[in-house]
Amino acid sequence: MKCPICGSSEVRVLKSKETSSRSKKINDYLLKCKECDHVFKDRVTQSKPIPCRLIVSENEKSTKTTVDLYPDEKLKIGDVLLIDKGQVKINSIENKEKRVNSELVSEIKTIWASSLEIPARLGLSIDFHGKVKSYKLDINRDFEINTNDIIKIENFILKVHIIKTENKKITSGSAKADVIKRIYTKTINLKTYDYDLTDNIVKIKSDDI
Numbered sequence: 001m002k003c004p005i006c007g008s009s010e011v012r013v014l015k016s017k018e019t020s021s022r023s024k025k026i027n028d029y030l031l032k033c034k035e036c037d038h039v040f041k042d043r044v045t046q047s048k049p050i051p052c053r054l055i056v057s058e059n060e061k062s063t064k065t066t067v068d069l070y071p072d073e074k075l076k077i078g079d080v081l082l083i084d085k086g087q088v089k090i091n092s093i094e095n096k097e098k099r100v101n102s103e104l105v106s107e108i109k110t111i112w113a114s115s116l117e118i119p120a121r122l123g124l125s126i127d128f129h130g131k132v133k134s135y136k137l138d139i140n141r142d143f144e145i146n147t148n149d150i151i152k153i154e155n156f157i158l159k160v161h162i163i164k165t166e167n168k169k170i171t172s173g174s175a176k177a178d179v180i181k182r183i184y185t186k187t188i189n190l191k192t193y194d195y196d197l198t199d200n201i202v203k204i205k206s207d208d209i
Contacts, residue, residue: 001029001031001042001044003031003033003035003036003038003040004038004040005033005036005038005040006033006035006036006038008033008034008035008036010033010034010035011031011032011033011034012031012032012034013029013030013031014030014031014032014039015029015030016028016029016030020048024045024046024047024048025045025046025047025048026043026044026045026046027043027044027045027046028041028042028043029041029042029043029044047070047071047072048070048071049068049069049070050068050069050070050071050105050106051066051067051068052066052067052068052069052105052108052111053066053109053110053111054066054067054081054083054088054110054111054113055110055111055112055113056083056085056088056113056114056115057091057112057113057114057115058114058115058118059118059121065083065084067081067083067111069081069105070105071104071105071106072104072105072106073104073105074102074103074104074105075090075093075102075103075104075105075108075111076090076093076101076102077090077091077092077093077101077102078090080116081111081113085115085117086115086116086117087115087116087117088113088114088115088116089113089114089116090111090112090113091112091113091114092111092112093108093110093111093112094108094109094110094111094112095107095108095109096109116141116178118138119138119139119140119141119177120138120139120140120141120143120177120178120180121136121137121138121202122136122137122139122177122180122181122182122183123135123136123137123181123182123183124136124137124153124182124183124185124197125182125183125184125185126153126156126158126185126186126187127184127185127186128187135153135201135202136201136202137197137200137201137202138200138202139177139197139200140177141176141177141178142176142177142178143176143177144174144175144176144177145160145163145174145175145176145177145180145183146160146173146174147160147161147162147163147170147171147172147173147174148160149194149195150188150190150192150193150194151185151193151194151195151196151197152193152195152196152197152198153196153197153198153201154198154201156187157187157188157189157190157191157193158185158186158187158188159185159186159187159188160183160184160185161184161185161186162183162184163175163180163182163183163184164180164181164182164183164184165179165180165181166179166181167179
């Protein structure tokens with residue numbers, strides 16, 4: 001709040017009054033400037049948080065809850081929210097008509113999000129010259145995987161060829177487990193390796209991808 005005469009923000013509150021509606025809180029002030037002694041009125045309007053439906057995924061488990069958000073706040077896919085159980089990342093947003101990439105909270109019907117408080121779950125595929133064996137792994141979200149890494153899974157020594165993230169395929173470079181969807185590997189004839197992911201296996205299945 002600034003004085004309309006001299007522009008100073010050094011003011012003293014002489015009187016204040018608060019009124020509320022279902023969606024807003026309004027504060028009316030009678031103020032006196034400490035610099036020029038001008039007396040003036042000012043108003044501060046604040047939106048009240050509203051409950052928004054939230055579905056949080058923890059791998060195979062989903063929990064329905066609500067989160068209080070300001071109606072004039074705009075959310076987008078990839079944003080991180082803080083709820084009672086910690087941080088969650090928004091995966092999908094639905095308004096009253098369809099799924100969208102971003103939306104004002106006041107127009108949102110449901111938010112789908114995934115918990116950031118648990119390890120990242122990603123897939124790993126081994127190509128045996130056309131036959132594929134797949135694994136699911138739980139890995140620390142900050143763990144970085146590079147193409148050309150040499151890794152061990154059970155009795156297999158593998159070389160990472162492709163990393164598939166949420167947005168692209170990486171044939172040269174690296175990514176953190178937090179954004180990786182699947183790692184594509186091939187067996188190699190080596191006895192040494194960069195790291196062993198055997199203990200990170202969630203379950204094993206064989207399928208063609």
